[in-house]
Amino acid sequence: MNKRLRNALKGLTAPDVERRRRAMEPFVRATFGIFIKYLYRYLGNEVECEDVLEDVYADIWENPERLRNITNEKQLLMTVYLYYMRKRLREVYRRINRNLYLSQRNLKELIAPEIGALEMVSRSELQQILGQALSKLKARERRAIELWMEGASNRSIANELKTTVGAVKMLEYRTMLKLRKMLRYYYRED
């Protein structure tokens, strides 16, 4: 953890309210990029991410106790997700919950799930792991996922692979399950 972030964390957990407020700016500057990229996995929408993060930072300012003994960035991200982000993520969807058929438990699991080993890996590590897993896929499976990650629609993926949209959906589903197995195996090996 860099010195700037360490000092900001020290200031954030100080008993003095004004000192905590002053420490917020360097803390936000040091962590905004990390937090918003992480949150984007769950929301996929930058405006929503910023709204949630505003509340997350205000919650941290109000109750910074959980950040007292943080020693590294990974631990910081895990703590912030578990104790601050998840609560806010769930609130985003609470207001529409009345009209949904999903149970409260399933909804929670879908929008703010329990933390998995993969969720806490840094983006660069994740890119590397995913790259390795993708290279083990069949060419057609890899192409479908790559196109999907480039933002292509199922229709254009189907055109590219010369197949139907229905077949593309099945291919993507099976490939995601295959990837999940590969990634799980990778972590067990670690």
Added chain:
Amino acid sequence: MPEEETMSDTNREIHELLVDYAGALRDGCIPSFLKSLTREEAERIASSWEFWDATEVSRILNGVGFADKAVTTNVSLFISHVDAKIASRKKLKASPNGKRSARARSVTKRENRT
């Protein structure tokens, strides 16, 4: 002809639900996906462990593929929003009985009138 044979199942299959969820996550419209679920589809999701496994991968793909989109150029503006939020919470904390005192005032006003 028996009724079951004439009714076709219009609910999405689990693989279609997963792909739609992943697409909604990618395009930032999860609420629309959630609202689109029928009772049968919600039950299908609840009982499929494969669906839950695949959602993890779709989140990972989302994080790797699209998270860069989320980086705001103006962090200073964001900080000013956070600061304003903190200030309003501070204000709220300073007057925890704000509502009660307002109600008390109106009661005294009413009493004074009568």
